[in-house]
Amino acid sequence: MINGDKKIMKTVATDRAPAAIGPYSQAKIIGGLVFTSGQIPVNPATGNVETDDVAKQTEQSCKNVKALLEAAGTSIDKVVKTTCFLADIADFAAFNAVYAKYFTSSPARSCVAVKDIPKGCLVEIEAIAEI
Secondary structure (H helix, E strand, C coil): CEECCEECCEEECCCCCCCCCCCCCCEEEECCEEEECCECCEECCCCEECCCCHHHHHHHHHHHHHHHHHHCCCCHHHEEEEEEEECCHHHHHHHHHHHHHHCCCCCEEEEEECCCCHHHCCEEEEEEEEC
């Protein structure tokens, strides 16, 4: 979106994905792209992480990303890049099996193991998609 030479940034907010747990937005749109914040496996209806199974946590994180993208006016098929964080790289195969069901367009991706993820989660996913 361009207004003269100035790009307009829009904040995306939806109750179909978890509310931000800090001073950040769920997602931002600028220049025809949406940038999501990392989505952990919080059920937006309850505000809780409801499982300690990595596959089920990946499923909820993917659902949260999908909900944000839809609220931004795009879809998971238009994702061009994801960054994925795992608490344990040994969970990569289980994570990847679920991830592949959602991100069928095979966007570019980085996937790394990190020391800690908020709320003790096992997975976090962020995405950049075309509007």
